Amino acid sequence: MTPTDMFTQVGSVIASVMFAWAMFKQYCPYNLQEIIDKYSKRAFTFIYPYIQISFNEFTGDRFMRSEAYSAIENYLGSRSSTQAKRLKADVVKSSQSIILSMDDHEEVEDEFQGVKLKWAAGKHFSKTQSVSFNPVTDEKKYYRLTFHRRHRQLILGDYLNHVLKKGNEIKVRNRQRKLYTISESYWRHVVFQHPASFESLAMEAERKQEIMDDLLVFSTAEEFYARIGRAWKRGYLLFGPPGTGKSTMIAAMANLLNYDIYDLELTAVKDNTELRKLLIDTTSRSIIVIEDIDCSLDLTGQRKKKKEEGEGDEKDPKLKLPKEEAETKQSQVTLSGILNFVDGLWSACKGERLIVFTTNFVEKLDPALIRKGRMDKHIELSYCSFEAFQILAKNYLKLESHHLFARIQELLGKPK
């Protein structure tokens, strides 16, 4: 038989099988199909001795990136660099090193206590198709772990714990801090590099220490917040005249705690719904900053105005905004939207977060916005005291003492 004859015969056999299958599907009762389907799957799992577990990138309908997924991504990074043929590269730590992870549809092997297992990276596309000028590709990435079923106990217990622990360790080691800003309703980031530190911040030593202690206590107080049943977050209000170090202090806070910064420009946010979406998209271990909150929106007693005008319902911002604001601003974020942002139900969805407001005019703000509990700590940054001046002289001029210091102290007044 020539190869051509063989192909013709195989082709006709396949065609006949497909025809028979189509006829079967057409005329066989649905129940029977289901039963056959069920038993064929069972037979397959009986013969196929492996277990597969998928770890999807997003949990909760795309809202949050799965912690397990990113831990696995980090864990597999080092293995991928020696095994996978297609890799993705990213630069970390002030461009000093490159981190590698495996590309889609690659596979790497791993070994744990003598047991071999396999990881594969993949993605599937959702079938929903929307017509839009700016189409959203709904691809969902996942990692799939395959192992023999006789190792179920070991893999589901010790091994997965080991992967998560190692992955998180690598994540902390490679952590590159980010500065996020809003662009077209999404967070975009650049690498955050700011040299500010509490050491170089000109401020009375005692107050500085108090703020640092407050921050450090917060960052290790997970258990405390869990015990008292509060979300693990803390609000800071920095107020004072222009150029007194509010923005510098935020950078110093981020450097002290090793947190990311989300710079929330309220006028770039369309409405309360978008504000909530942005909030959900932030990660933990971060500082959410709203600079010059008094200028961002008309939040100065909006509530009061509405009550007076009998427009208490804040749900429809289009109708309820004061006239002048509706005319001048694009944003429809309302005070109630901000209050919800700070301590509504959604604000508890990620832990370990600071929310910082800055303003030049604290008295202009609605008291509801800055009440204790919402903005837990109010820090006034004011004009330079003598103690602060000494720090500046040391930073800028490397001067510890000078014969004019006494005169300057006299002019600035004694430190409190």
Ligand SMILES: Nc1ncnc2c1ncn2[C@@H]1O[C@H](COP(=O)(O)OP(=O)(O)OP(=O)(O)O)[C@@H](O)[C@H]1O
């Ligand atoms: N307390 C301070 N310690 C050290 N540097 C300071 C301090 N205050 C101000 N500076 C310096 O002055 C400049 C302005 O400070 P910064 O931008 O932090 O002020 P700000 O309070 O955020 O002002 P604005 O209200 O206008 O935003 C920075 O370059 C910073 O280095």
Ligand SMILES: [Mg+2]
């Ligand atoms: Mg500033």
